[in-house]
Every structure is written in C-alpha cells, then in structure tokens.
Amino acid sequence: MNDNQLLRYSRHILLPQIDIAGQETLIRSRVLIIGAGGLGSPAALYLAASGIGKLVICDGDKVDLTNLQRQxxxxxxxxxxxxxYSVKRTLTGINPEIDIVTLQEHVNEDQLLQLVAETDVVIDASDNFATRHNINKACVLHKKPLVSGAVIRFDGQVTVFDLRRNESPCYHCLFPLDGDNEDMHCAVMGVFSPLAGIIGCTQAAETLKILLDIGETLNGRLQLLNxxxxxxRSIKLHKDPACIVCRISESAAIHIK
Structure with a gap:
C-alpha cells in the first residue's frame, strides 16, 4: 500500500483482526453485487469505502424519484x-482508487455463470425470485459464498450461503422453486427506508468477514429483523438432502469452468 492508502484505511489497519495484511487482502478482492437498489446501495457504499479492489455491479434499471427514499x-x-452510471459516479467520488465495473442490464443465467466464476463473494441485492435462484445456481456450481438479503414493509432478512462448504445449505434449500414464493414489490407493498440500510450494511459486513476470514458469519443462520x-430472530438453516440444486455433481461444475 502507498501512503495515501495507509491513511485512507488506517481505521481498519488499527484493528488487529484486519491489520495491513487484511487490508491488502481486501484490495486484492473482487465482489459481485446484483442490484443497485435499496440493498445494493449501502452494500456498495461500504465496500467501496473499505477498499475492495474490484466491484462489479449489475442493474438494468434507471433511477426514478420513488427510488430516492431508500436507494x-x-x-x-x-x-x-x-x-x-449513477452508482459508479457515486462510488468513484468516495474511493477513486478501486476498480468499479458496472453492467447496465438485467444479467441472464449464462452471464451470471461467467460473472460468478470471476469473483470472490457474491451479494444478492436483487428483487425477484427468478434472479435469486439463478444467482444461487451459479454460486453452487462455482462454490462461491453468497450473501443474501431482502426487505419488504417493516421486515428484513439476511443470511450467508457459504457454498465453498459441502455442508452449507443453498438458497434453494430455504426457498425451493416449487414452494409458495410470490414476488412482493416495494411499489405495491412499501418498504421502511432505514431497514434497507440495516440489511444492506449487514451484507457488506458479512462480505468483509468472509474475505478476511474473521469472526463468525451467518452461514447456516437466517437473521430476521422486525x-x-x-x-x-435467528433461525438455523440446514442443507436439504432433497434439494435439486445442491445435488449438482462435481462433474457438472467442472464442465462449466
């Protein structure tokens, strides 16, 4: 690190769990964020400020006046x-030293497979079940940690699926495709704005802990906030032995690489 970086990240470096070595790990890390809305906003802000070396952020929407209450x-x-464009402009103003790559599109399943393969941690800040399941599939195949969050009305939830571990459950274990998973949108249901900040910041914190290999992550635990x-409330999660996604073979994972 140069002198400017030592100053910029000095409050991290003072923490013995991070120190210079940990901060250098963050500078070398790559994080993928799907969604630059209510959850992706605080997550991206704190990860950029923390010095993640490369942030890849995907969102195909345009900024609307109704977004500003929480995004x-x-x-x-x-x-x-x-x-x-908006997220890159803001994050560059916070930390011009990091690499910020933005994709102005709703990424499909094939794109996710490639993007996930090139990252260290994936943050799911999307707003629909189809995208969440596609993200999960890619993370399972590539054995990447997935940090998942959601908010609606006054309710928030956040968890980690550390898919580097064979015993870890995946998103499909919690919300199977054949379950009663109906998308609930903020435009119809509403959302308490600070709740998006709390859950998004928790996603950023879990991501940093995973990259630094410190503390205890939310892998195997679903945190629910009223x-x-x-x-x-904390709910223990277990791998579903009947999960059709978790049972993807090693040969399939090798095939897509």
Whole structure:
C-alpha cells in the first residue's frame, strides 16, 4: 500500500483482526453485487469505502424519484440516468482508487455463470425470485459464498450461503422453486427506508468477514429483523438432502469452468 492508502484505511489497519495484511487482502478482492437498489446501495457504499479492489455491479434499471427514499447511492440529479452510471459516479467520488465495473442490464443465467466464476463473494441485492435462484445456481456450481438479503414493509432478512462448504445449505434449500414464493414489490407493498440500510450494511459486513476470514458469519443462520420492534430472530438453516440444486455433481461444475 502507498501512503495515501495507509491513511485512507488506517481505521481498519488499527484493528488487529484486519491489520495491513487484511487490508491488502481486501484490495486484492473482487465482489459481485446484483442490484443497485435499496440493498445494493449501502452494500456498495461500504465496500467501496473499505477498499475492495474490484466491484462489479449489475442493474438494468434507471433511477426514478420513488427510488430516492431508500436507494442512497443515487441522488436527485441521478433521476432518469441508468443506475449503473449513477452508482459508479457515486462510488468513484468516495474511493477513486478501486476498480468499479458496472453492467447496465438485467444479467441472464449464462452471464451470471461467467460473472460468478470471476469473483470472490457474491451479494444478492436483487428483487425477484427468478434472479435469486439463478444467482444461487451459479454460486453452487462455482462454490462461491453468497450473501443474501431482502426487505419488504417493516421486515428484513439476511443470511450467508457459504457454498465453498459441502455442508452449507443453498438458497434453494430455504426457498425451493416449487414452494409458495410470490414476488412482493416495494411499489405495491412499501418498504421502511432505514431497514434497507440495516440489511444492506449487514451484507457488506458479512462480505468483509468472509474475505478476511474473521469472526463468525451467518452461514447456516437466517437473521430476521422486525423494524417496528427492532427485534432480531435467528433461525438455523440446514442443507436439504432433497434439494435439486445442491445435488449438482462435481462433474457438472467442472464442465462449466
């Protein structure tokens, strides 16, 4: 690290769990964020500020006035612009030393396979089950840690699927495709704005812990937050032996590489 980086990241470096070696690990790391909305905004802001060497952020939408209540990476001057352009402009202003790659599109299953293969940790900040399941499939195949979050109304949830570990459950174990998974959109249901910040920041924290290999992550635990009472509930998650995604063979994983 140069002198500017030592100053920029000095408060991380002071932490014995991180130190210079840990900060250098972050600088070498690559994180993929799917979605630059309510969850992706705080996650991207803190990861950029923390010095993640390369952030790849995908979002095909444009900034709308209704987004600004909770999508804090965008501002009034961003209305009408692509979220990809807006997020890169904001993050570059926070930390011009990192590499920020943005894709102005809703990535499909094939694109996700390639993007996930090239990253260290994936953050699911999307807003629909189809995308979440495609992200999960790619992470299972490439054995990449997946940090998943969701918010609606006054309810938030966050967990980690550390798919480097054979015993880890995956997103499909928790929400199988044949289950009752109906998308609930903010435009219809509403969302308490600070809740998106709390869950998104938790996703950023879990990502940093995974990259640094410190503490205890949320792998195998689903954290549920009631924003009205600020009470957290923790639910243990287990791998579903009948999960059709987890049972993908090693040969299939090798084939797609």
């Amino acid at each position: 804090i990476v965008h501002n009034t001057h961003s209305i009408g612009l692509s979220k990809a 924003g009205l009472t600020m009470q957290w």
